[in-house]
Amino acid sequence: MNEKPKNDSEARPDQAKDPYNFYRYLRDHDPVCRMEGDGPWQVARYEDVHRILKDQDTFSSDVSMQPPEERSPSMLFSDPPVHNRLRKLVSYAFKPSYIEAQRTVVEVRCEELIADMKQHKSVDLVDALASPLPVNIIAHMLGVVDGDMKAFKVWSDTIFSNIGDILFGVTSEEAQRCSDELNAYFLERIAELRVNPVDHVLGRLVQTETEDGRLTDEELLSFCRLLLIAGNETTTGLITAAVRIFDEVPETLVQLRENPGLIPGFIEEALRYYSPFAATIRKVTRDVTIAGTAIPAGSIVLPLISSANRDERVFDRPEAFVIDRQPNPHVAFGFGIHFCLGAHLARLEGQIAVEQLVQNFSNISLATSVGAEEGSGLGGPKSLRVELQV
Template sequence: MDAGDDVPFEPWSPSFVADPYPALAELRARGRVHWFEPTRQFLVPHHADVSALLRDRRLGRTYLHRYTHEEFGRTPPPAAHEPFHTLGDNGLLDLEAPDHTRIRRLVTKAFTPRTVQALEPVVQRLAAGLVADLRKAGGGDLLADVAEPLPVAVIAEMLGIPVPDRPLLRPWSADICGMYELNPSQETAARAVQASVEFSAYLRELIAARRAEPGEDLVSALIAAYDEGDRLSEQEMISTCVLLLNAGHEATVNTTVNGWWTLFRYPEQLAALRADHSLLSTAVEELMRYDTPLQLFERWVLDDIEIDGTLVPRGCELALLFGSANRDGARFDHPDELDLARQDNPHVSFGAGIHYCLGAPLARIELAATFGELLRECATMRLAAEPRWKGGFVIRGLEELRVEL
């Protein structure tokens, strides 16, 4: 185990965030597990370990189904953060069995493959409209003009959120997701709590309206979801809707924008894709692998485990490094090369195990629609200005991506 102060991992450094991959390669070369004192976590950089640990039931996204904070050796979160934790603690991402099993079963009854497939024409229409506007303008910010509005509009359409209210969603989501960064500041926490209160209150009103007058939307379907005498509680519905927005667009936005930034830096690969649109499905998967939108996923150690001879005791936290796993030469041929035709591509960008991304099929439809429209309608699109990275490492993306036609 690497346990020194010189661990090559600097998630708060702008230069590291801009290109973490050389340092992540060094982490892999040094070993399979590394103690990182600033966050008091064990870093796990290898694909085989990340993939196995995502499925390991000795780990959990929470420990509260088995232990109190005190029993687990942890300090309870501040009382002022309660709205944020109530929201997260009742969502699929941060639950374990049996609650996770029960809620995922009920949500799956509402969020069916047929529901997702029925959204495809909606996604295509929205993508076509956004790209047409970009073309008419002769370019713009790909993030603000195309990548961001599309998944937010799709989730809003799915939930049945009225059009005038939709501009509220992205700021709420951004503020809540700030808490998933490493060691968030008090200011970040305060914004996340406020957004949690406002978003929850909004959804409580929306759920009440749908109870009185059900529609064809997902909120109505969640209200109606019923299994073995069980239904979702109001808080579980609220947490599910927030998770669908947050997880349902953060990864899609960053895959789109980071992906185009990658393509602009590999002009021969972009030319091949423009010449042969049948590469699109493997290209989307490769762009998710090559520059992973979610770089790190945390898990609590519920029972002692051993990694490469290192005992990781109960009560510790693992940081599974998705971006590193997706560049692991032990699993991928030429991992640092972009290969849009790559066939063998078991990237972990959507996770694995019981927390595998519920929205992965929808994300793939959105990405295919956005990239497809841009390839067809903006065939001469090129970079207009060198982009800057946002400060966050866990959810890693660009501030903007200026393009011109």
């Protein structure tokens, strides 16, 4: 790995206004830096982000501030052995072969959404495709019927937008109400599925039994919530990332239409270039040194996935979008024991959405520019007006 020379006279870019330049500045000058005085530590270089994700003993995912008795068991925010048990139980329902079997459902839903888009010259891509596609697919996999979709979308949006508060124990009234409604809805479905099994993800989870026992109702509910939080906004972010790239590098649209074999590599590069899960969180379990900075036990660290994925120590020309970049060891889906459980599904949805967009539109361009700050949070821009040419 090459060390970049430091230019200490460079001014620190504003994180909110210019995140990618801010990350570059951190990688070069301040690779482990504290937010707002005594806030969490941001870790910017690929090597250090990778090390944190790999070492679950030193960097714990159990970051919740809620007392253990008030928490629901969540795979994402737990360490072994709790994590092993939950992951093993749900992995069966997320096997690549089962996800591949969802291909037709994803294709059909995508075709319907794109047929609607073709009626307009300009749409909000988030409303028209990027948000409804993943929400519909998760809903389908959890057995939510069409009539309940509207409520499901509201629960999903509200729980997602309150994730920080939920994690740190200050749930808003609205988030609490949505959480209660979602729990009541799924408890009813789970009770039905225990009597009449159905082969969808929730049905499989209800029936799964290993030497570790079955998932409890509380664990099943927690998993439904996790899928909403971890799976929807992130996949929305991947689809908006793809379209932002069509606008920035218009030849990609033509290349993909003429050579669909490039689509999987395009998706990997889109995940690297505009990483939808921009940063994750860990708690340090012992005093540790990262890139020369001593961090005491108990500190919160934020491995900056977006920054790692643009690290010039690992990627040639990291600021360029290279449609067939090889190798592309991005960490957009994380690394280690918490590696994204939904990566196959996200890739499938991303690839199908891109395939159908390039087949159906001769050109797609942004109607307004995306503010850097809007595009850098978890997921991506909350709205993205695009102009379409068939």
